[in-house]
Amino acid sequence: MKKLKTLLTTTFKGFSGKKFNPRRYLEMADIDLEHDREGVHYRLADRVDIVALLAIERDVYNGDIPWTFSHFEHEIVKNDEAFFIVAEISGSVVGFIGTRINHHGQDAHVTNLAVFKAFQGQQIASTLIEQLISLMAALGKNVMTLEVRRDNTKAQGLYRRQGFVTDKLLPQYYEDGADAIWMVKELKK
Template sequence: MKKVLTILKTTFKGFSPRRYLDMDDIVLESERNGVHYRLAERTDIVDFLAIERDVYEGDLPWTFSHFEHEIVQNDLAFFVVAETEGKVVGFIGARVINHGQNIHITNLAVRQAFQKRGIASTLIQQIIQLMTALGKGEMTLEVRRDNTQAQAIYRRNGFATEQLLPAYYDDGGDAILMVKKLKNED
């Protein structure tokens, strides 16, 4: 647990989850069904870009600089990775928003060869567990209106559609804003 707390202090810098509760109550590093989950490091960015290429058919929604800013410079953002056999196969990014009250999922991706194994749901559940323990009020995210597979994963994890965001993406595609209330979670 000391290694995890050291990584957490480095990753969160000014955002100190430790002040909210005893960090021994939260599992930040875990193994489930042969997949290891941990906080991301700068060295994971190259893997993130490869995963994006795989998932988004060659497109890169985020650049190296975007990821680097969130992982290294943004004190209110962090990523959790899923890896198996030493290879990063998925990630989720989150950012604390609204003066520290809520959390926003910035992105989630799992290599196509590893999809439908519960990895995306486990990544979401880890963020939910951590943010609930830290007393955050709700989680939000945007998802493409035509990405019904992702919407189904989010719904299974307690997210509900809040509103339609017309022409949200650069290509003119619509997004759906989804929200999950966190207070009083069990």
């Protein structure tokens, strides 16, 4: 374990141009990339989970799917600087969070977060965010960022409870012309 922790520190402190791949640390007990909490199992997403992620999007976005199969596949399978964590109950995926490493490996950007409407209010989204924050802090990242619709005050509240603060307004950010709010969380001083 000490050797793995040394490898982790050496690889990610300065990022040294190496590609980020959290899949190589699946066995790392300190980070809890896979664990159970209050009947919910959290783990890294695999390609087979994409159909479930699309179903969650349809449910949360009232029939729309902002991300296509190809978008998810790229981030989960092909992009070594991105990954998703899923939450599952009784073997069924009920929520997910995605992230991408930016700025030469120093920052992490939350790409999306969704939980089936029937499972909202059970702390699943909060736990997904907490797990991602812990992982990024342990990997030596400086900042986490995300954008959220300006009219989505519920999501903004969730992010604020996790320590994110509003940084700036992104006018007409979304395809429908809606504004976004850019939020930031400092991970280390």
